[in-house]
Amino acid sequence: MFEAVFDGNLFKIPEITHSAHITYGFWHQALGHLAPSSMDKASRLYSDADIPGKPKDFICSSCVKSKMTRNSRPSTSRKDRN
DSSP, X not given: OOOOEEOSSOEEOOXXXXXXXXXXXXXXXXXXXXXXHHHHHHHHHTGGGOOOOOOTTOOXXXXXXXXXXXXXXXXXXXXXXX
């Protein structure tokens, strides 16, 4: 999709001129999978970035997977192990 370039001080994201890449999902990924409330703040702080609002049907599969938990194994007492 894009590649950030490290210039020694900062990572820089190349300018995207193709408007198909300037979607909420693009910005969500480019800004490190920010929460919707943080994306709203970023769009207000950086109004020249033209970050669109979150669509009602937006779901980030990476964020969903990162929030998944698994049940721990059931604990066993010492009596059960012997």
